[in-house]
Amino acid sequence: MSVVFVVCLALSALACNNKTVSAMSSEKSGAISQHCATIKQSLKSLQKTDARSRSYLGSIYETIITKFIAPMNLRLIDSGQPNANLTDLHSVILNVRKEFTQNYTSYSQALEDLLATNCQTDPEGFYQKLIDTRQKRAEVSSLTTSLRNLFSEYLTGVRRIRNEYASRLEGSDGK
Amino acid sequence: MGNKNLLILGIISVGIAIITTTVSLVIYHNSGDIYLDRSRPGYLPDESEAQPKIESNYSFGTSGQINLEVLDEYIKYYEENVDMIDDLEAPFSNTPLSDEALGIPSGE
Numbered sequence: 001m002s003v004v005f006v007v008c009l010a011l012s013a014l015a016c017n018n019k020t021v022s023a024m025s026s027e028k029s030g031a032i033s034q035h036c037a038t039i040k041q042s043l044k045s046l047q048k049t050d051a052r053s054r055s056y057l058g059s060i061y062e063t064i065i066t067k068f069i070a071p072m073n074l075r076l077i078d079s080g081q082p083n084a085n086l087t088d089l090h091s092v093i094l095n096v097r098k099e100f101t102q103n104y105t106s107y108s109q110a111l112e113d114l115l116a117t118n119c120q121t122d123p124e125g126f127y128q129k130l131i132d133t134r135q136k137r138a139e140v141s142s143l144t145t146s147l148r149n150l151f152s153e154y155l156t157g158v159r160r161i162r163n164e165y166a167s168r169l170e171g172s173d174g175k
Numbered sequence: 176m177g178n179k180n181l182l183i184l185g186i187i188s189v190g191i192a193i194i195t196t197t198v199s200l201v202i203y204h205n206s207g208d209i210y211l212d213r214s215r216p217g218y219l220p221d222e223s224e225a226q227p228k229i230e231s232n233y234s235f236g237t238s239g240q241i242n243l244e245v246l247d248e249y250i251k252y253y254e255e256n257v258d259m260i261d262d263l264e265a266p267f268s269n270t271p272l273s274d275e276a277l278g279i280p281s282g283e
Binding site (some may be wrong): 007027028031032035039040042043046048049050051052053055057058060063064066069070071072074075076078079081082096101102104105107108109111120127130133134137140147148151152155158159161162165166169 | 205206210211214217218221229231235236237239240241242243247249250252253254255256257259260261263265266267268269271272276277278279280281
């Protein structure tokens with residue numbers, strides 16, 4: 001008897017919850033349908049801003065990797081002082097940069113798919129895609145932060161080498 | 176007979192052109208290159224657009240001596256480049272995609 005009561009209670013709670021969600025969703029879907037043109041305009045503008053950011057960051061990443069990191073590792077090897085930590089960091093940076101490129105493409109495709117969805121006739125589908133796009137954008141954002149931190153970490157490694165040189169010089173001067 | 180062969184040659188040429196163009200466009204799209212192409216209409220760089228300001232011609236060679244002076248110079252230019260990343264404030268933050276920014280009532 002008590003089991004039946006609990007099941008009934010759970011089912012009614014579930015039904016009540018669903019009702020609330022659908023009521024909330026209808027408010028949301030109504031707003032999406034109503035402001036569809038404005039939302040699309042904002043998304044198109046964002047698409048352009050993103051293209052700029054991607055191009056800007058891409059060229060800086062490329063410069064740092066090809067003109068600073070790779071030559072430094074090669075030069076350390078050439079001078080007989082290979083640094084395993086910096087070499088490992090170089091590999092990690094290359095992998096994260098590759099991941100950034102792939103995730104940006106995936107995010108751009110999601111945004112394009114979102115823009116192609118009719119938010120006036122299919123607001124629920126549009127919102128679902130918006131959530132997916134947000135998730136992909138967050139991944140891209142997190143990778144830009146990771147790359148920034150890795151570049152700083154690399155710089156710390158070079159500074160350490162520099163300080164070792166400086167202290168060696170001080171030591172030889174002291175003698 | 177000659178005219179017929181010429182027509183067949185023309186049709187085959189057009190067919191090959193269509194196939195190769197389609198394959199190229201599919202690769203262009205699927206590789207993500209389309210999203211990096213700033214020559215597309217509407218994506219051309221603005222005059223006011225921020226570009227990485229790489230003013231120096233500094234280059235760090237793959238061979239040569241490593242000493243304090245070389246390392247100090249390297250660190251200086253490396254920092255300049257890394258600082259340019261920070262010029263772009265919160266790239267790809269989720270704020271522009273939030274419900275609030277898009278005018279969608281927030282909450283479930």
